Amino acid sequence: MPEPVPEPAPAPTRIRVAAERPYEVVVGRGVLGAVSGLVAGADRVAVLHPAALIDVAVRVVADLERAGHQVVRIDVPDAEAAKTVEVAARCWAVLGHAGFTRNDAVVGVGGGATTDLAGFVAATWLRGVDLVTVPTSLLAMVDAAVGGKTGINTAEGKNLVGVFHEPVGVVCDLDLLATLPPTDLRAGLGEVVKCGFIADPRVLELLEQDPQAALDPASPVLRELVERSVAVKARVVSADLRETTSVGGRVGRELLNYGHTLGHAVERREHFRWRHGDAVSVGMVFAAELARAAGLLDDATADRHRAVLTSLGLPTAYEPDAFDDLLAAMALDKKTRGSTLRFVLLDGVASAQILAGPPEDLLRRAYAASVARPRD
Numbered sequence: 001m002p003e004p005v006p007e008p009a010p011a012p013t014r015i016r017v018a019a020e021r022p023y024e025v026v027v028g029r030g031v032l033g034a035v036s037g038l039v040a041g042a043d044r045v046a047v048l049h050p051a052a053l054i055d056v057a058v059r060v061v062a063d064l065e066r067a068g069h070q071v072v073r074i075d076v077p078d079a080e081a082a083k084t085v086e087v088a089a090r091c092w093a094v095l096g097h098a099g100f101t102r103n104d105a106v107v108g109v110g111g112g113a114t115t116d117l118a119g120f121v122a123a124t125w126l127r128g129v130d131l132v133t134v135p136t137s138l139l140a141m142v143d144a145a146v147g148g149k150t151g152i153n154t155a156e157g158k159n160l161v162g163v164f165h166e167p168v169g170v171v172c173d174l175d176l177l178a179t180l181p182p183t184d185l186r187a188g189l190g191e192v193v194k195c196g197f198i199a200d201p202r203v204l205e206l207l208e209q210d211p212q213a214a215l216d217p218a219s220p221v222l223r224e225l226v227e228r229s230v231a232v233k234a235r236v237v238s239a240d241l242r243e244t245t246s247v248g249g250r251v252g253r254e255l256l257n258y259g260h261t262l263g264h265a266v267e268r269r270e271h272f273r274w275r276h277g278d279a280v281s282v283g284m285v286f287a288a289e290l291a292r293a294a295g296l297l298d299d300a301t302a303d304r305h306r307a308v309l310t311s312l313g314l315p316t317a318y319e320p321d322a323f324d325d326l327l328a329a330m331a332l333d334k335k336t337r338g339s340t341l342r343f344v345l346l347d348g349v350a351s352a353q354i355l356a357g358p359p360e361d362l363l364r365r366a367y368a369a370s371v372a373r374p375r376d
């Protein structure tokens with residue numbers, strides 16, 4: 001009997017983002033080697049990573065050194081602990097010490113917290129040097145590493161300090177998801193569900209058909225979900241890079257903030273110890289209840305939020321008595337104008353509008369509905 005011939009691995013997918021300097025998001029398996037080609041013009045390269053990703057960072061460093069770059073590896077704190085001005089200042093000090101100039105580059109290897117920090121450091125050093133993101137979590141692949149939002153937190157709230165700074169390239173190596181803890185993979189699906197509701201109904205169908213496949217890092221279903229979510233993000237940011245064009249009935253980049261108004265408030269109340277994707281999950285259920293209470297969204301689509309998120313094991317409700325704290329935190333949401341809160345709401349799947357200044361009692365009713373047990 002002849003040996004069975006293994007199927008060739010599918011070629012990497014390249015998704016283009018039309019920024020001022022257009023760039024590509026490469027999605028595939030075994031594509032880590034693409035990083036060095038993206039920083040070809042740099043003499044020095046800084047590779048920022050948390051301890052959990054040391055093995056990946058070492059592989060990237062070795063490639064870069066083989067290509068002749070002088071490389072500095074910077075070990076940063078894990079998760080949200082990296083997104084502080086103190087950590088950014090430590091990175092600036094390392095770059096200064098190593099003599100980083102404007103043709104040098106920063107590479108962020110890690111989850112969304114690391115790529116947000118790396119982006120902020122790259123954006124601010126000498127007012128901007130090249131950035132390559134190497135997302136290693138699902139959430140960073142489908143969202144954080146793409147699109148140029150960079151930032152750090154302050155005691156007052158989430159991502160309150162940051163700049164837009166697009167990467168020169170994004171390398172999503174799906175093989176890296178093999179070591180991602182299942183709880184973090186699940187949290188990443190929160191942003192995938194978001195992409196389904198705001199723009200791509202096929203994402204919702206895939207999740208509903210086989211939630212377990214979505215939770216399996218080796219499955220082709222997960223690859224399709226990553227590609228579809230990156231495509232949604234690329235399309236939205238390409239049309240509104242700086243989040244400036246939600247006018248009239250048209251929602252620009254703010255669309256990507258679906259579920260984040262309450263989600264970020266939950267993160268702040270939890271002192272940034274909640275996973276971002278979990279908070280967005282809770283925030284989307286609240287947004288669906290608000291849209292239902294405002295008479296915008298039909299019952300079936302509102303209920304579909306809780307159903308799909310629950311099937312993936314994501315949280316759908318926060319503490320019943322927390323609304324006053326959350327309302328105060330939402331005042332600092334970036335979509336707020338003056339004292340007017342603004343929410344991205346759906347009036348159907350893939351159809352959004354901004355609700356500005358809803359009365360407080362409507363918000364309270366929606367929150368109460370979001371924490372109530374689902375209807376049978």
Ligand SMILES: NC(=O)c1ccc[n+]([C@@H]2O[C@H](COP(=O)([O-])OP(=O)(O)OC[C@H]3O[C@@H](n4cnc5c(N)ncnc54)[C@H](O)[C@@H]3O)[C@@H](O)[C@H]2O)c1
Pocket residue numbers: 050052053078079080083110111112113114116136137138139140143144145146147148149150159176177178179180181184187188275276277
């Ligand atoms: N800039 C944006 O557009 C944007 C979009 C969405 C989210 N975000 C930000 O992204 C952050 C959330 O990202 P996240 O969910 O990736 O969280 P994270 O960066 O905190 O990573 C989650 C955990 O997974 C670990 N990890 C990551 N990849 C791993 C791997 N391959 N193997 C083993 N462990 C791994 C990390 O070390 C961390 O402990 C938040 O700060 C959020 O605000 C930014």
Ligand SMILES: O=C(O)C(=O)C[C@@H](O)[C@H](O)[C@H](O)COP(=O)(O)O
Pocket residue numbers: 143147149158159191243253254256257260334
């Ligand atoms: O890229 C965007 O735009 C988003 O809003 C994507 C979100 O998933 C992400 O969490 C973002 O960081 C939130 O933006 P913020 O401006 O509210 O901090």
Ligand SMILES: [Zn+2]
Pocket residue numbers: 143191260276280
């Ligand atoms: Zn998000």
